[in-house]
Amino acid sequence: MSGGVDSAVAAARAVEAGHDVVGVHLALSRMPGTLRTGSRGCCTIEDSNDAWRACDKLGIPFYVWDFSERFKADVVDDFIAEYAAGRTPNPCMRCNERIKFAALLEKALALGFDAVCTGHYAKVVRDAEGNPELHRAADWAKDQSYVLGVLTREQLEHCLFPLADTPSKAEVRAEAERRGLSVAKKPDSHDICFISDGDTRGWLADKIEMTSGDILDENGQKVGEHSGANAFTVGQRRGLRLGRPAPDGKPRFVLEVRPKENTVVVGPEQLLAVDEIRGIRISWAGVPLAEAASGEEFACAAQVRAHGEPLPSKARVVLRAEAEGGEGTDDGELVVMLESPLRGVAPGQTVVLYQGTRVLGQATIDAARSLSRPAL
Template sequence: MRVLAALSGGVDSAVAAARAVDAGHEVVGVHMALSRNRDQLRTGSRGCCSIEDAGDARRAADVLGIPFYVWDLSAQFEQTVVADFLSEYQAGRTPNPCVRCNEHVKFSALLDKGVALGFDAVCTGHYARVVEGPDGSRELHRATDAAKDQSYVLAVMGPERLARALFPLGDVVSKEQTRAEAARRGLSVSAKPDSYDICFVADGDTQGFLRDRLGSRPGEVVDADGTVVGAHDGAYAYTVGQRRGLHLGRPAADGRPRYVLAVEPVQNRVVVGPAEALAVTAVRADRAVWFGDAPAAGTACEVQVRAHGAAAGAQVIRADDRVEVALDTDAALRGVAPGQSLVLYAGSRVLGQATVTGTTGPVSAPTGREPAVRA
C-alpha cells in the first residue's frame, strides 16, 4: 500500500512510520504545520508543531529513508479545532480538542488530501488496535498498553476513515518499549518528552487563552439556591466538576468544598454546590458515530467520558443518532460536562461515540432560571 505517515516530530509517530516501512508499505512522511505562528522551539512537553518539531520529523524521515513533506493545515486547524474550542466554551460546554483534531484534521483534511494524491491509508502514532471482525469488517479496539490507550479520542473517526487508518503501535506493551525501539533504530527523538495538555495553549493557561480570545465578561457565581457567593471574569472559563480557581468570597455553611454544577451562558452565571450533586446515574449525548450497527436498547456496555478516565458499566437505553445510557448502580461517575465525548465499549472494542448533552443524577442540577447545561 501507499501510506502517508503523519510525523509530528515525536517518538511515537517516528516508530509507527518505521514499522509501516518494515511492513513493506511505500511510505511518505508528512508533518502537519497546524499553527499560523509557529515557535522556533518547543517549551518542554507543551505545545506542538514548532519549527523544531518539523526538523525532528525531517530527521526521522531521513533515518527511515522515506520522502518527507511539510503540509500547511493551519487554516483548517484554526477554522475547525480552535474555532470549535472557543464556541463550545462560550456556549458553556467542555470540548475535547484532540477529538476534534482527529475528526477534522488528521482523519479528514490529511486523509482526504492523501487519498486525492493516490495514497491508500494514513499511518499515525496513536495507541489503538484495528482488529478484523468475524464479518471481515475493521473494528477499533483499545491498545494493549492501557496506560497509553487512545481509542477514546479516535472513536469519532467512524468506520469509513478507520478503513484507511494504520496504528502500528497498538500492540506495544509500554512507552518504554517504543523509546527503546526508537533508540535501536537510531532515531534521535527516542528520549524526546511527550507532549500533553492542549497543543495550541502552549503555556497551559486555558483560562488565559479563552480570556484573550473571548474577552472579559464579569458575572456572578451562585449557590444552588441562587445566593451570590463569588464573581468570575467569564462563565466560559468554567467546566462542570471544577473545584480549583473558583475564588469564592463566601464559604459553604457546612465548610465543605464546592464544585461547579452548571454553567449558564445566557445569564453568564456559574452555579456551584456540593460534591454529591455531581453524581451521575445516566448520560445523554447526540451526533453519534457508530462502528457497525448501533447497539440495541438493553445492551450492556462500558462508557468512558474522559481520555484517561476509568470506564463505567452501563446499559443502553437509546442508540441511534442520539444516545442515552443508564449507569450501573456501582458505577462511580461524576462531574460529566456537556461537550465531552461519550464513548461506548464492549470489552476492548469501541462501539461508537457521541457528544454529551446532559446528565441525570440523584441530586438534580439547578434549572429554575434557565436550562443549565449540566442536565
C-alpha cells in the same frame, strides 16, 4: 509524523513491514509561536525538525502539509464556540475527527495513498465479515482508543496503527534507541497545542466577551462573583475565589455553567455525581450494533475522559430518534444510563462506548444529570 517517538517508531515499523512510506508533518499554525514549544507541544517548528530527522534516518521522503486554515476553522474556532456556549470541548478529539483522519486522509487518498499510519496506541481488527473494528491497544495505560472513537467505518478502512500490540511505552523508547532515532528520550506532548502558555482562561478572554456575574451555591444563594462564566467548567475546584465558605468548610466545585444567565453554580463534591448522560453528534466506529439501529437498549461500558479511569463505567444505552422534549437531532440522541455514578461530567465532553476492548462509537455530551436529586 508529529515529531514524537511514537510516530517515528510507527513509521519505522511500517517501512520494515514493506510498505511504501512517506512522512508527513502537519503545519497547523502560520504563526508557530502560538503553539506550544518543547515537550509540551506536538506541532511546532521544533517538532517538524524532529520529524524530518526521523524520516532522514529511515530513508523515506518527508513533507510538511499546511493545514492551518482547516485547523483554525475546525478545531480552534470550534473550541471558542463551544466555550462561548458554556460547554467544555476536547480539541484533540476534534483534531482527530476533522484533521488527521478527515482532511489528511482525504488528501492522502486523492494522491493515491492507501492509508494513514500514525503512532496512536489503538488497534483495527476485522470481524467475521471483514468489517473493520476499533479496539483498545495492548497497553491500557497508553491506550488512545478514546480519542479515536470519532473514527467512522470508512476511515478505519484506511488506518494503520503499528503500535497496537506493543506492551509498553518503555519498549517503544527502547526500540527508538536501537534504531538510532534522536527522539527516543523526547518527553510526551500534552495539553492544548494552540494555547502557547497553557493559560486557557486568559486565552479565552481575548476571544470571548467576558462579563462579570454571580456565583451561586446549590440553593441559589450568591457566594461570590466571577469575571466570565464561559471560562469555567464542570468539576472545577481551583480559581473560584468564593467570598463565603461552605457551611461544612469543605471545598466547593463547579456544578453547572449557565452562559445565558451568566452565572456559575457551585456545591459539594458529591453533587457532581451523575447517572444519566445524553449525547448528540453520534458516530459509530465500524458497523453499528443491531440494537443501536433498531432503538433497542444494549449493555456496554462508557468512558468520558481520555485518561485517569482504570475501568470505564458499566452502562445501559439506547439510541432515540428524538431528544427529550420532542426536539430531534440529525442523528438522534444517545441516552447512557450508568450503573455507577460518574463525577465531573461536563456538556461538550465526549462519551465513548465500549464492549470489551471494542470501541462501539461516541457522542458529544449534551446533558448530564443525577436521577436521585432534583435539578439545581
